[in-house]
Amino acid sequence: MSVKADPATGNLADRMARDIQAGVFAPGMWLKQVDLETRYEAKRMEVRRALDQLALKRLVRHVPNRGYHVHVPDDRQAEEVREVRLILETAAAGSIVANATAADIAALRVLAQRFADLILEGTLLDLYEANIAFHAKLLALGSNRELINILWELRGRGPSAPVTQWKTRARIEQSSREHFHMVEAIAAGDAGALRRLTADHILQTEERPPAHEQDGA
Amino acid sequence: MSVKADPATGNLADRMARDIQAGVFAPGMWLKQVDLETRYEAKRMEVRRALDQLALKRLVRHVPNRGYHVHVPDDRQAEEVREVRLILETAAAGSIVANATAADIAALRVLAQRFADLILEGTLLDLYEANIAFHAKLLALGSNRELINILWELRGRGPSAPVTQWKTRARIEQSSREHFHMVEAIAAGDAGALRRLTADHILQTEERPPAHEQDGA
DNA sequence: GGTATAGAAATTGGCGCCAAAATTGGTTAC
DNA sequence: GTAACCAATTTTGGCGCCAATTTCTATACC
Incomplete structure (x- = not known):
C-alpha cells in the first residue's frame, strides 16, 4: 500500500x-x-x-x-498498564451497554467478523488494524470521552500486540471468540458479563465455562 | 520571587x-x-x-x-475528568492503605497540618502548593506507578483549583478537614473509608455523618 | 593477532534569519 | 458618526546552516 x-x-x-x-x-x-x-x-x-x-x-x-x-516496557510497567486498563475498561462497560443501539451492535458484529476472517486470509498487520477498528468502535460507545482518550493512549503504552500478545494462532482465535462474546453481552444488555469478558480479554486468562455468579469489583 | x-x-x-x-x-x-x-x-x-x-x-x-x-475546560469535560479521577483514585485507595508506613502517615499529617495553617497565614498560591504537596505524597503511596502518572496528569486537566474549586473559605476548610480524615482512615487501615472520603473530596459533596454501611462500586 | 588510538564520517540538536499571516491603528469615504 | 478599507507593526512558524557529540574505520603498536 x-x-x-x-x-x-x-x-x-x-x-x-x-x-x-x-x-x-x-x-x-x-x-x-x-x-x-x-x-x-x-x-x-x-x-x-x-x-x-x-x-x-x-x-x-x-x-x-x-x-x-x-521504548521497551518492562514487565512491571506492562502489568501496571494492564491493571489500569482493567479498571477503566470495566468502568466503561456500563455506559457502553447503555448507549449501544441496534445499529452499533450490528456494526460491532461486522467488525468482529472481519477480524475473524482475517485470521485465515490476512497478514498480521491486517489483523492488527481490524482489532484496532473493533476496539475503537467499542470504546466509542462509552459516554465519557476523557476516559476513552486515556484508554486509547494507554493501549499504545503496553507491549505491541503482534509481538507479544498474539504469540500463537490459538491465542488469536480466542481473542476473536471473545470479541463475539462481548458483542453478545452488549446485545443482551448484560453489563456484568461485558465487564467479565473485558477483564478476561485484557488479562488473557483462559476461557471460563459460562459463569452465573455475580462477582462485583 | x-x-x-x-x-x-x-x-x-x-x-x-x-x-x-x-x-x-x-x-x-x-x-x-x-x-x-x-x-x-x-x-x-x-x-x-x-x-x-x-x-x-x-x-x-x-x-x-x-x-x-x-484551554478552558467546558462543564462536560470537567465532569468527565472528575469521573475518571473518581474511578482511579478510589481504585488506588487499597494499595495506599496497604503500603503506608508509620513514617508515611506522620509525613501526611505534617502536610495536612501545613495546608490547614496556610488557610489563615498563606496566600492562595501557597495553599495551592501545599495541597499539591499533600496529594503528591498521598498518591506516591500507591503501588501502581502508571496509575499515579495518569492521575497526576489528569489533575492538570480539570479546572484550576484556586479559580473554581476553592470559591469560599468554608470550602477550603472542608478540604482541609477531609485531608485529616483521609490520613486517619489510612492510619486505621480502613480502605473503604479512604475510598469514601476520596470520593467526597473529588466530588466536593457535603460532609456526611460517619457512615457504616458497605457500599461497593 | 588483538587492542588502543586517532582521524573521518555521520548524527543530533540549537540558533538565527526571514517569509507568511494576523492584529492593530489610522484614514477615508459614505 | 459609522463603517470599511488599507498600511504598518507584531507575531508566528519554517528552513537551512553549523557546531558539538558520538560512532565507525583504519592504522599503528604491543
Missing part, C-alpha cells in the same frame, strides 16, 4: 505510533531522523516534533545526543 | 503547567511566545517545545497562525 500524502504534523506522530505498535519498528531500535524523513516524506522539523510527542507519550525514549529509540 | 535558572526543556513545560493551574495565566488568555521568553528567561525554541507539550496534554490549545491560548 502507498503512503498517503498527509503531512499534517500531528498526524505524523500518530502514523509513527501505529507503526511502532504494529511492530514495524522493533522494540529498542534506534529511530534515525534521516530514515524517518525519507520513510514518511516529511521535513526534518516535523520528524523532530513527532518524536518529541512520542517521547512524551512514552512510546519512544530520548537519550540526549544519541537520539530516540523505541 | 526570583525565577530559578533551570533551563531544562521538560522542566519549562512543567513550570508553565504549574503557573496555568495556579491561575497565573487566566483561562482563555493568549500566550505570546515573546512574553514567555522573557518571563521564563528561555530561548525561543524551548518555549515552542513546551507549548507543544502543553498542547498535547490539552492544557493549552493551538490555533495555527494564531498561537496558543490557555
Whole structure:
C-alpha cells in the first residue's frame, strides 16, 4: 500500500505510533531522523516534533545526543498498564451497554467478523488494524470521552500486540471468540458479563465455562 | 520571587503547567511566545517545545497562525475528568492503605497540618502548593506507578483549583478537614473509608455523618 | 593477532534569519 | 458618526546552516 500524502504534523506522530505498535519498528531500535524523513516524506522539523510527542507519550525514549529509540516496557510497567486498563475498561462497560443501539451492535458484529476472517486470509498487520477498528468502535460507545482518550493512549503504552500478545494462532482465535462474546453481552444488555469478558480479554486468562455468579469489583 | 535558572526543556513545560493551574495565566488568555521568553528567561525554541507539550496534554490549545491560548475546560469535560479521577483514585485507595508506613502517615499529617495553617497565614498560591504537596505524597503511596502518572496528569486537566474549586473559605476548610480524615482512615487501615472520603473530596459533596454501611462500586 | 588510538564520517540538536499571516491603528469615504 | 478599507507593526512558524557529540574505520603498536 502507498503512503498517503498527509503531512499534517500531528498526524505524523500518530502514523509513527501505529507503526511502532504494529511492530514495524522493533522494540529498542534506534529511530534515525534521516530514515524517518525519507520513510514518511516529511521535513526534518516535523520528524523532530513527532518524536518529541512520542517521547512524551512514552512510546519512544530520548537519550540526549544519541537520539530516540523505541521504548521497551518492562514487565512491571506492562502489568501496571494492564491493571489500569482493567479498571477503566470495566468502568466503561456500563455506559457502553447503555448507549449501544441496534445499529452499533450490528456494526460491532461486522467488525468482529472481519477480524475473524482475517485470521485465515490476512497478514498480521491486517489483523492488527481490524482489532484496532473493533476496539475503537467499542470504546466509542462509552459516554465519557476523557476516559476513552486515556484508554486509547494507554493501549499504545503496553507491549505491541503482534509481538507479544498474539504469540500463537490459538491465542488469536480466542481473542476473536471473545470479541463475539462481548458483542453478545452488549446485545443482551448484560453489563456484568461485558465487564467479565473485558477483564478476561485484557488479562488473557483462559476461557471460563459460562459463569452465573455475580462477582462485583 | 526570583525565577530559578533551570533551563531544562521538560522542566519549562512543567513550570508553565504549574503557573496555568495556579491561575497565573487566566483561562482563555493568549500566550505570546515573546512574553514567555522573557518571563521564563528561555530561548525561543524551548518555549515552542513546551507549548507543544502543553498542547498535547490539552492544557493549552493551538490555533495555527494564531498561537496558543490557555484551554478552558467546558462543564462536560470537567465532569468527565472528575469521573475518571473518581474511578482511579478510589481504585488506588487499597494499595495506599496497604503500603503506608508509620513514617508515611506522620509525613501526611505534617502536610495536612501545613495546608490547614496556610488557610489563615498563606496566600492562595501557597495553599495551592501545599495541597499539591499533600496529594503528591498521598498518591506516591500507591503501588501502581502508571496509575499515579495518569492521575497526576489528569489533575492538570480539570479546572484550576484556586479559580473554581476553592470559591469560599468554608470550602477550603472542608478540604482541609477531609485531608485529616483521609490520613486517619489510612492510619486505621480502613480502605473503604479512604475510598469514601476520596470520593467526597473529588466530588466536593457535603460532609456526611460517619457512615457504616458497605457500599461497593 | 588483538587492542588502543586517532582521524573521518555521520548524527543530533540549537540558533538565527526571514517569509507568511494576523492584529492593530489610522484614514477615508459614505 | 459609522463603517470599511488599507498600511504598518507584531507575531508566528519554517528552513537551512553549523557546531558539538558520538560512532565507525583504519592504522599503528604491543
